[in-house]
Amino acid sequence: MRKVHVNVGKSYDVLIERGLMAQCGAYIKDVLGKTCTAVILTDDNVDALYGDTVQQSLENAGFGTCRFAIPHGEENKNLQIWQTMLDYMAEQRVTRTDLIVALGGGVVGDMAGFAAASYLRGISFVQMPTTLLAMVDSSVGGKTGVNLPAGKNLVGAFCQPKLVLCDPDALRSLDADVLADGVGESIKYGVLGNKPLFDLLATADWMDQTEHVIESCVSAKARLVEEDELDTGSRQYLNLGHTLGHAVERCSNYQISHGHAVAIGMVYATRLAVSMGICPPHVLDEIIDMTKRNHLPTSAPFTPDMLCTVAQSDKKRAGDQLTFVLPHRIGECELHRVDIADLPELVQIAVGA
Ligand SMILES: NC(=O)c1ccc[n+]([C@@H]2O[C@H](COP(=O)([O-])OP(=O)(O)OC[C@H]3O[C@@H](n4cnc5c(N)ncnc54)[C@H](O)[C@@H]3O)[C@@H](O)[C@H]2O)c1
Ligand SMILES: [Zn+2]
Numbered sequence: 514m515r516k517v518h519v520n521v522g523k524s525y526d527v528l529i530e531r532g533l534m535a536q537c538g539a540y541i542k543d544v545l546g547k548t549c550t551a552v553i554l555t556d557d558n559v560d561a562l563y564g565d566t567v568q569q570s571l572e573n574a575g576f577g578t579c580r581f582a583i584p585h586g587e588e589n590k591n592l593q594i595w596q597t598m599l600d601y602m603a604e605q606r607v608t609r610t611d612l613i614v615a616l617g618g619g620v621v622g623d624m625a626g627f628a629a630a631s632y633l634r635g636i637s638f639v640q641m642p643t644t645l646l647a648m649v650d651s652s653v654g655g656k657t658g659v660n661l662p663a664g665k666n667l668v669g670a671f672c673q674p675k676l677v678l679c680d681p682d683a684l685r686s687l688d689a690d691v692l693a694d695g696v697g698e699s700i701k702y703g704v705l706g707n708k709p710l711f712d713l714l715a716t717a718d719w720m721d722q723t724e725h726v727i728e729s730c731v732s733a734k735a736r737l738v739e740e741d742e743l744d745t746g747s748r749q750y751l752n753l754g755h756t757l758g759h760a761v762e763r764c765s766n767y768q769i770s771h772g773h774a775v776a777i778g779m780v781y782a783t784r785l786a787v788s789m790g791i792c793p794p795h796v797l798d799e800i801i802d803m804t805k806r807n808h809l810p811t812s813a814p815f816t817p818d819m820l821c822t823v824a825q826s827d828k829k830r831a832g833d834q835l836t837f838v839l840p841h842r843i844g845e846c847e848l849h850r851v852d853i854a855d856l857p858e859l860v861q862i863a864v865g866a
Contacts, residue, residue, distance in 0.1 A: 515728045519653060519735040521742045525676055527653055527731050529724050533680035534566050534641065537614075538574025541639055544676045545612065548575040552607055554598055554625035555616040556585040559643050562686055567616055567641065576612075579605050583624070587660070587767055590620045592668065595659050598628045609633045615674075618644035618691070619651035619771075623666070626657030630672035640674045643683040645695020645723075646772055649702070649730035652677045654738045654748075664763070664826075671743060679731075681723040689808065694772025696807045701753050701775060702730040704783075704800065708844035715803050749848055753838035754779035757863060760823040764815040776809035781863035786839035788862045796842055817860040824860065825853055 515529040528540060542548055551571045555564055560582035571578050581601040583594050602613075615625035615638055622640055629638035640652035658669020684692065696714065703711030710729045713719050719726060734751065741748040758778025761769055769777075783800050786792035804811050827835065835856065837849045851859055 515724055517728060517731045517735055519673070520739050521655065521673055523673055523675075525674060527677040527679065527735070529648075529679040529681065529727050529731075531680060531682045531724070533678050534563055534683065535570055537567055537639075537641060537678050538570040538572070538576060540678060541571070541612070541614070541676060542574045542576070544639075545637070548577075550577040550579065550605070550607060550611040551614050552602055552605065552611065553578065553580040553614045553616055554621060554628065555580065555582050556589075556618075556621050557582045558585045559617040559621065563616065563643065563683065567614065571614070579607075583621070585620070587620060587770075590624055590660050592659055592661070595624050595627065598624065599632055602628070602632055607632070607636070609636055611636060612675075613638040614641060615639065615652075616641045616643065617647070618642065619647045622647050622652050623657050623669070624659055626655075626672055626674070627659060627669050629674075630657055630670035635672070637675050638672070640677040642677065642679055644687060645684055645692055645727075646698050647695075648679045648681070648684075648727045649695055650698045650734060652679070653731050653734050655742070656744075665759075665767075677731075679727055681727065684720075684723060690770070690773075693808050694770050697754075697772030697774075697776040697779075697804075697809055699726055699730055700800075700803055700807070700809075701751075701779060702733045704779060704840055704843055705750055705753055705838075705846055706733055706844055711803070711843050715806060749836055750838055750846060752836065753840075753846055754782060756827070756835060756837050757781045757820060757824060757860065759827055760820040761813045761815065763823045764819050765813065769810070769813060773810055774813075776804045776807075777811060777813050780804060780811045781860075782837055783840050784865055785837065785859060785863040786841070789839070791847070792840050792842065796840055799843060800840075812864065815864075817857065817864055817866050820864065821857050821860045824856060 642652040655673035661667040754775040
């Protein structure tokens with residue numbers, strides 16, 4: 514069993530082990546020190562694959578259970594579907610001393626987390642991520658929320674889980690594209706501060722070491738979240754590849770998924786760093802090579818103008834400045850603030866136009 518402790522206001526553990534889903538009830542009972550009603554919130558795909566296993570394990574440990582599946586997909590990460598979760602919990606007379614178990618990828622984790630933050634002004638929740646992206650990134654750190662028509666994750670709350678349970682066996686049923694999304698975020702952690710992780714992801718057999726990959730990424734995220742729980746300082750490093758990655762996602766109308774867009778955003782950020790003379794050119798070659806090996810894209814068919822227009826309205830914009838995370842080399846990056854006025858020229862360079 515691998516364990517990463519996340520030492521924020523209310524601290525919690527991330528446990529990583531194969532087969533954990535079938536034993537989740539005992540671990541959750543241990544952390545809560547009691548049993549209660551556990552509401553499993555999931556999506557239809559994950560429900561069909563793992564819903565029974567998780568529910569059975571919770572019942573074996575003495576929990577009362579009920580289970581609600583939303584339709585899968587980013588397009589369902591909205592206030593209407595989120596309300597169906599709340600209505601279901603109210604119907605089931607879930608009380609403040611009960612528990613939400615968020616079983617699924619980042620969409621379920623963010624929505625069920627936001628339900629936990631707001632239902633009866635807040636109840637406890639446990640994250641059981643089932644995609645690589647959710648295991649290495651979204652289940653840790655306490656950001657929860659849903660999308661608005663105006664943009665992604667525009668409504669939400671900071672709400673930390675009581676426990677995160679990662680069962681890498683769940684990754685076996687993922688589509689290759691969904692797995693690749695998680696690889697995109699994992700490469701990010703390599704470039705940010707872990708050259709050995711980056712080198713491992715360049716080999717064909719990293720899938721045999723998913724526990725190690727998850728532990729490495731979660732440890733890095735935990736340290737940044739501990740320093741900056743509310744995302745006003747060093748947590749911004751996690752935005753490597755995201756400044757232009759988000760713009761790519763939005764220009765594609767979300768047809769390019771998050772991890773794929775982050776991979777493109779990392780290539781763009783590195784090209785910018787090379788042009789500024791703060792990163793040697795071979796690092797760009799290494800990142801492009803790594804991206805291709807993992808079946809991720811290195812560019813998108815959007816003009817600098819399109820990307821620039823969208824990037825200017827990014828919610829992370831602070832006044833007249835935007836922050837890029839720029840690599841110096843694999844394992845070291847810097848935060849680099851740029852004036853919005855300079856953005857058109859910088860984006861042109863970043864996309865290699
Ligand atoms: N809170 C954060 O800090 C944070 C960080 C990064 C991303 N996110 C959010 O995460 C979301 C993306 O998450 P995602 O990539 O996990 O997408 P997702 O939750 O939509 O899952 C992708 C697809 O895989 C299916 N699936 C999930 N687990 C499966 C399994 N084990 N086997 C087979 N199919 C499975 C789902 O049903 C879905 O169709 C985005 O909404 C993004 O905004 C949040
Ligand atoms: Zn991300």
